[in-house]
Amino acid sequence: MLDDAFPAAVPDAVRAALLAPMVDHHCQGPRRGDSPRSEFELLITGSAAPAPPGTTHFDTPVGAAVRRWCAPVLGLAPHASPAVYLSRRAELGGTEVNRRMLREAGISAFLVDTGDDGPGRLTPAETGRLAGAAADEIVRLERIEQEVAEAGLPAVRYSAVLREELAVRAARAAGLKSVAAHRYGLGAEPSRPSRGSVVAAAGRRIADPKRRLDDPVLARHLLWAAVDVARERGLPIQLHCGAGGPGPDAHRADPSPLAGFLRALAPLGVPVVLLDCYPHHRQAGHLANAFPNVLVDVGPALARAAAGAARIVAETLELVPFHKQLFGSGGRGAAESSYLGALYHRLGLARVLAERVAEGEWSAADAERVAHMIGSGNARRIYRL
């Protein structure tokens, strides 16, 4: 079905490479169980608020994509109305919908970020079982830090306990992820903070541990602690840079100010993946081109832009080396987002590759190889799968 939407000019070998199982290195476990319409609308768009009166979040690119592509996965005609879609979704039940979406996504391994985990979400293991795929964990740094801050330790022990805890969690994980890198000003000062400044900041943090980490010294300390652990265990670090959410700092998505931190990391050989940089994916491309250890993933932008995804794929391919681009669905909330992320990656890349081959710019073998590298090869290399 997806195959039918590829441009006719895609050579067979490229077609096969595009349809081959991929590694989704950037996703969360889907929501468990059923979702009423109001919740589903928020889940598919990543909005924090309901659509204004008289409007619906289905009137978005991703909403149109759910009706076009997810409806047939539930046995409906393409372009089903929202009401029909949600009714069929309820009829099948959340588990069956999740199963169908995850399997239809064509993924052989999920690397699942557990940072927002809870009883409402599938665990990595459950996600893998439902999808018939492998699954590993990506550990969220800020979550571990939160647990350490709330543990009632004296400030002088904060750093050592954080390091221990990171090491323990990293031993079972495929990678580490931070959502704080950009948020707390690595731009101004990327270097490892002094021990004294960390103890002082930890004292303030521990005195009021329920807040979200917002101290720039501790944010830097957390990242450098993660770098040490990542280096010991050969793990990549993911840095979330995207404008993909309604959070208080979601507009700070330009990864350019991270250049100083990335330069400091370059000699250490720790791969760093910039996640979800839209609309600053070209800046991310510059960083991936300039620094040997930097990789890029445009993540949820593809499912969000949906029918407009091919342009984002093409822009990312302007500068990012082929061995530094990763597929990640950015799936979170509804399992539809994982399916659509994979679908629009394949569809967008199919269009770009068809053009390259038709124009004689790349050989079919080149196009095939690029599809494999981005779809799974690069992830297998850096995550050592």
Next chain:
Amino acid sequence: MLDDAFPAAVPDAVRAALLAPMVDHHCQGPRRGDSPRSEFELLITGSAAPAPPGTTHFDTPVGAAVRRWCAPVLGLAPHASPAVYLSRRAELGGTEVNRRMLREAGISAFLVDTGDDGPGRLTPAETGRLAGAAADEIVRLERIEQEVAEAGLPAVRYSAVLREELAVRAARAAGLKSVAAHRYGLGAEPSRPSRGSVVAAAGRRIADPKRRLDDPVLARHLLWAAVDVARERGLPIQLHCGAGGPGPDAHRADPSPLAGFLRALAPLGVPVVLLDCYPHHRQAGHLANAFPNVLVDVGPALARAAAGAARIVAETLELVPFHKQLFGSGGRGAAESSYLGALYHRLGLARVLAERVAEGEWSAADAERVAHMIGSGNARRIYRL
């Protein structure tokens, strides 16, 4: 004639929706009377300076568009030379040219920003009469503030008089517009300023009232006063964010730093339209997606980019919900800009919709509905027309 330029694949119903009369919620009254060549060149490009020796502002995308599309409206062949175009323009006279351009634009209602009004421009009522359309006023906040600052009041009365004046003017208007939001640093501090700080700043302002408003405290105070009035009267606020002019701060067009202000407004239910965000329209799209009260209009970028407009339309449709995008010509100066704004909106959207339908991504009914929403439906809803 425009219809002939639509891609052949546009379904009939979509074609009709694209050609239906639109609401132009973002324009100024056109210049009254004739314009000599030197003035006309500045009017069509928005430049403040003549083209360098040996060059002409007709050698721009919009200049080529005037020759291609406006020439036939004056009875000339497409691609008429600048000299022939200007000679025919002079022959017909400014009023007849304005009449033809405004009617050919296919607009049923103009919402006219009167902030730069003067005897040289058509009033909203004149614009409407000449176009055979409805016309309402958009009140420019900074203009009202300037009048209040120059009224010779004691500083303690500045705030109350400003509020009264805003309320009086808003009673007759369809919306409020600010050009100062971005200029004076809402990014750093979005909250309502204290009464004391306003009185202090008003004292300095009133002592030197001829300057353009450049005090960040008073700029914030003005916006929050406008928010109160907008809330009482159910009016939207337009925030100019574009790089569309040669003004001293025109390069500060990225709306991202407005996120804090937009978040503070979200619970109040006042619609905020980000105007003319090019080349930061994708960032505007993120804000429109993240905040329930935010809408987007790419305005004059379409007439300026002319033959390149379809890409901007497509990029805006990557993230902005369909119920949050508005058509606005950004027309100012020459009436040609209103006509071209409407034309390139229709032409650009025709190309994007034709692609979506041809690829099977959207049904024809979806495409038709999106064209109606952006062309007039969304404006009718938020401006309560």
Next chain:
Amino acid sequence: MLDDAFPAAVPDAVRAALLAPMVDHHCQGPRRGDSPRSEFELLITGSAAPAPPGTTHFDTPVGAAVRRWCAPVLGLAPHASPAVYLSRRAELGGTEVNRRMLREAGISAFLVDTGDDGPGRLTPAETGRLAGAAADEIVRLERIEQEVAEAGLPAVRYSAVLREELAVRAARAAGLKSVAAHRYGLGAEPSRPSRGSVVAAAGRRIADPKRRLDDPVLARHLLWAAVDVARERGLPIQLHCGAGGPGPDAHRADPSPLAGFLRALAPLGVPVVLLDCYPHHRQAGHLANAFPNVLVDVGPALARAAAGAARIVAETLELVPFHKQLFGSGGRGAAESSYLGALYHRLGLARVLAERVAEGEWSAADAERVAHMIGSGNARRIYRL
């Protein structure tokens, strides 16, 4: 061969204009002699570090372009493997490769930036001889400043000697170039620094002259001294703005903060060319549209993006007046980069012009004229060739 890759719809006259010899106003002399694989990989991508283990810099857009387009220039089939390409390159020898690439680029005059010159690079005269073309020098301001700083002068003489030296070098040059404009904060304060502040800063500079210029006062002083010289001699100033290199500040590529400096220069009539602004070329377009003395060149982005270059050409044509856009290959390091810069400029522009003509937006004569202006006419006008 390039001609075969143009869209069939390109009218003959436009085709001829695209293939006419161009002025390359933005390049360096190619590397002299042979390059082993490890060096060649760095030269073509502008990376400072080798590709990570298991990968190659040939797996980039520009690497694919070398195999596609440069291989036939060396007598190989398109899409030759990296090993075959490098072996043939070694067989022919560096001089013959440079000769072929420079001649195949179709350039009638090179304006060669000598800022990174040394025995390993061809001089402007050698470049011209090998290419069978004219060649002139573009003087790098920071290099002259470095020589003056290292001359052991008293601080009070720094400014006068710098001015004299600039004047001497400018007398033999076609233009002046700065890489420091953006680096040292013209954004915050664009005006000419006071004599006292320059003497004070010069004292510190001369005491430690081996460092790269990093004092914002002296950076401004250097630029304003260059403006004086440029004005006397009718020379343009090039400001490097691009993200094209791995340098410590390469991510600061957005030219928007230069607006204040450009505004201050506008009345002086000195043409300023913003070089290599990708991915901020649309912001550069705004500045070129707003200020009469500003021109734009997207430079090495085209060879880097290679098969993706047409989109960058199209985006630049959204706002930049046709008389303000210049061709520059951005060629540096390997002569392949000069050839590919010219090739992708022609190919990208061919696609955009074919579209404009096919859509009826521009006449064939318009398209032909635009190709000539950007390819050579604008450079001949501002550099007075």
